[in-house]
Amino acid sequence: MPQAFDPNTNAYREVNNVFPVSTFTGQIKIVTTGVAVQFPSNQIVNGISGSTLTTNTNPSTIGGSSVTSTFDGTGNGQIIQQGAGFAYGWPQITNSNQLWGNGTAGDIITFQGS
Numbered sequence: 001m002p003q004a005f006d007p008n009t010n011a012y013r014e015v016n017n018v019f020p021v022s023t024f025t026g027q028i029k030i031v032t033t034g035v036a037v038q039f040p041s042n043q044i045v046n047g048i049s050g051s052t053l054t055t056n057t058n059p060s061t062i063g064g065s066s067v068t069s070t071f072d073g074t075g076n077g078q079i080i081q082q083g084a085g086f087a088y089g090w091p092q093i094t095n096s097n098q099l100w101g102n103g104t105a106g107d108i109i110t111f112q113g114s
Contacts, residue, residue: 006091025112028101030060034069036100042113047089048096050111052103054083060103062086069102077102080109 006013024042031037042048052060061067061077068075080086093099101109 023112023114024096025110026096027108027110030101030103030105030107030109033105034102036063036065036067036102038065039096039099039101039111042096044090044093044095044113046114047087048093048099048111048113049085049087050109051085052080052082053108053110056082056107057104058082058107060101060107060109062099062101062109064098065100067100067102069104 026040026042028037028039058069059071059082060080061069061071061075062080063077067077069077071079078086088099096111096113103109
C-alpha cells in the first residue's frame with residue numbers, strides 16, 4: 001500500500017487511493033469588499049487549484065478564515081493577481097472549505113480539485 005507523509009501528524013500514513021475518486025469545480029464570488037468568502041466543502045485527495053478572472057477589479061487573496069484584502073505588505077493571504085492561478089496540495093489542505101477568498105465586491109475566484 002502506498003504511503004504519504006502527513007505533516008499534521010508528523011508520520012507516514014497509508015494512502016488508499018492515489019488517484020481521484022471524483023473531481024470538483026466551482027466558483028466563489030466576493031459579495032462585500034474586504035469580507036472573506038469560504039470555499040464550499042469538497043474532500044481533497046490530491047489537491048486544489050484555481051485562478052481569478054482577468055476581468056476582476058483588483059487582486060484577490062487566498063488564505064484561512066481571517067484572510068484580509070490588504071495588499072500593502074501587512075495582509076495575511078496569498079495575493080493572486082487578476083488572471084493568475086494558485087495551487088495547494090494534500091495533506092496541507094484536506095477539504096476545500098479550509099480556504100477563504102477575499103477581494104473586491106463582484107470579483108470571482110474559480111477552482112477545481114480532486
